[in-house]
Amino acid sequence: MRAFSFERATSPAEAAAAVARTPGAKFIAGGTNLLDLMKLEIETPTHLVDVNDLGLDKITPTDDGGLRIGALVRNTDLAADNRVRRDYGVLSRALLAGASGQLRNKATTAGNLLQRTRCPYFYDPAMPCNKRKPGSGCAAIGGFNRNLAIMGVSDKCIATHPSDMAVAMRALDATVETVKPDGKTRAIPIADFHRLPGDTPQIETNLQPGECITAVTLPRPIGGKHVYHKVRDRASYAFALISVAAVVRDDGTGRLAFGGLAHKPWRVEAAEAKIGDGAKAVTDIALAGAKTTPQNAFKLPLVERTLGGILTEARA
Amino acid sequence: MNDDNPIGINRREMLASGFATAAATSVPISAQAKPQPADQPNRMKVTMTVNGEKRTLDLDTRTTLLDALREHLELTGTKKGCDHGQCGACTVIVDGRRINSCLSLAVMHPEAEVTTIEGLGKPDKLHPMQSAFIRHDGYQCGYCTPGQICSAVSTLQEMRDGIPSHVTADLEGTPPFSVDELRERMSGNICRCGAYSNIMEAMLDVAGERA
Ligand SMILES: Cc1cc2nc3c(=O)[nH]c(=O)nc-3n(C[C@H](O)[C@H](O)[C@H](O)COP(=O)(O)OP(=O)(O)OC[C@H]3O[C@@H](n4cnc5c(N)ncnc54)[C@H](O)[C@@H]3O)c2cc1C
Numbered sequence A: 001m002r003a004f005s006f007e008r009a010t011s012p013a014e015a016a017a018a019v020a021r022t023p024g025a026k027f028i029a030g031g032t033n034l035l036d037l038m039k040l041e042i043e044t045p046t047h048l049v050d051v052n053d054l055g056l057d058k059i060t061p062t063d064d065g066g067l068r069i070g071a072l073v074r075n076t077d078l079a080a081d082n083r084v085r086r087d088y089g090v091l092s093r094a095l096l097a098g099a100s101g102q103l104r105n106k107a108t109t110a111g112n113l114l115q116r117t118r119c120p121y122f123y124d125p126a127m128p129c130n131k132r133k134p135g136s137g138c139a140a141i142g143g144f145n146r147n148l149a150i151m152g153v154s155d156k157c158i159a160t161h162p163s164d165m166a167v168a169m170r171a172l173d174a175t176v177e178t179v180k181p182d183g184k185t186r187a188i189p190i191a192d193f194h195r196l197p198g199d200t201p202q203i204e205t206n207l208q209p210g211e212c213i214t215a216v217t218l219p220r221p222i223g224g225k226h227v228y229h230k231v232r233d234r235a236s237y238a239f240a241l242i243s244v245a246a247v248v249r250d251d252g253t254g255r256l257a258f259g260g261l262a263h264k265p266w267r268v269e270a271a272e273a274k275i276g277d278g279a280k281a282v283t284d285i286a287l288a289g290a291k292t293t294p295q296n297a298f299k300l301p302l303v304e305r306t307l308g309g310i311l312t313e314a315r316a
Numbered sequence B: 001m002n003d004d005n006p007i008g009i010n011r012r013e014m015l016a017s018g019f020a021t022a023a024a025t026s027v028p029i030s031a032q033a034k035p036q037p038a039d040q041p042n043r044m045k046v047t048m049t050v051n052g053e054k055r056t057l058d059l060d061t062r063t064t065l066l067d068a069l070r071e072h073l074e075l076t077g078t079k080k081g082c083d084h085g086q087c088g089a090c091t092v093i094v095d096g097r098r099i100n101s102c103l104s105l106a107v108m109h110p111e112a113e114v115t116t117i118e119g120l121g122k123p124d125k126l127h128p129m130q131s132a133f134i135r136h137d138g139y140q141c142g143y144c145t146p147g148q149i150c151s152a153v154s155t156l157q158e159m160r161d162g163i164p165s166h167v168t169a170d171l172e173g174t175p176p177f178s179v180d181e182l183r184e185r186m187s188g189n190i191c192r193c194g195a196y197s198n199i200m201e202a203m204l205d206v207a208g209e210r211a
């Protein structure tokens, strides 16, 4: 690990300003992703700004009947919150399907959104990787890519975003609230928060340098049955091969977002009109234009069948 | 170099090289071989309460909570397995919650209350979970055991607190006490010897639900 200086910020605006004014600075929240990557020197911050003292660890109601989740709320507390369990079950389910009890006790809302890919070549500094070292090439294209993306890929990068939580937040139309180094705040719809890899896979979100996440808000509850189905290589404590976050209402309308398929949670709103026509009708639209490799083509039928199971269950 | 130790390395160094091999399943060799850069270490003071005792340390900011416990406070009960949050051997209880001490910096814990395996009980006054692990043979080599025991204690607390898990069928109800629940909640602690079934017996025993 490279040496770094360390400070504890006491307000979000101060934290943002501190990161903006120090070249090579980063925020640290739970540390469960950043420290992992710092040990491998994939991340090499020269200065860390600890955001744990910002008072952003609360979940509060919003004026329009939704919830504001502080950026520092731990994944355990978010999953266990009674309002979330009752009104946004898909979010509790997604969180509980991720990582382990120990990790969820530390992992935060903001850190979870910003966790980096689990592409094996991103983790191996001996291999080319455009995300880790722009312009070096992509070892995954033509390499071991069984668990990599099939939607929205580019010829520079086929990594997936590993978060379960973010997939549920996409289905729930969450909004990410931030404060910028100049003290101005803004709200970014989750659909516009993460980016596709394109020619710049190293730029993963539309956050500006130093921009600090303060909260994620959920709009008022939309009812329906909430399901998060994650398919993985072992029954617990493994990243998703694919996942489906679903909210299905009795009248056949609903929301669907998919994990393990792309550089961001994957949702195609037009496909949701087809929920009543079954899984194939939905995936024909949601997964149109898929670009698979021989190793990861299994994800297409896996998504369709997983969704089929969810829709059958929802109708029962 | 002496006759007892012909290759001239001590036990600690041998263990350290053993860790490197174990970690190689998850960490590329090339990353480990990289020379340390000649950058200047930064030092910081941090005070925390460890097993009921106030301790102040002056540390390189890079020191993880795990290394602070093992290398600076000589509490070597907590073990370093993968050092990447994947195995759970480093599990300790901080402010009432179990965490992976390898993925946390010591300087992030001012004023924290840390409980390690040494603080749960003493040889002459074991914590019920420690006794139960002995009674049910919840280990073989014992390397993952301190983490398993800290995790097991916290798991029962999390169930009492009504925190749901991935296998809880009814999200809005109180999670039922079951083997499936315990297994899912303990999945962050890996045991290479495969003592899982005896660990389960120990946990059921402590929870008063002997199988
Ligand atoms: C073994 C293992 C298994 C895992 N399995 C899963 C899984 O199955 N599913 C899953 O979804 N996740 C999984 N995870 C990932 C885990 O969910 C993330 O590590 C965690 O959510 C990151 O949160 P954190 O608070 O620790 O982030 P940190 O490590 O502290 O930070 C991550 C990033 O976010 C930035 N950041 C933090 N806070 C802010 C802020 N307020 N504003 C702006 N930037 C900020 C940091 O600068 C950093 O770049 C796993 C992790 C491990 C180690």
Ligand code: SF4
Pocket: A117, A119, A120, A121, A122, A128, A129, A130, A131, A132, A137, A138, A139, A140, A141, A148, A156, A157, A158, A159, A201
């Ligand atoms: S898929 Fe992306 S992260 Fe993986 S090697 Fe290629 S560029 Fe790197």
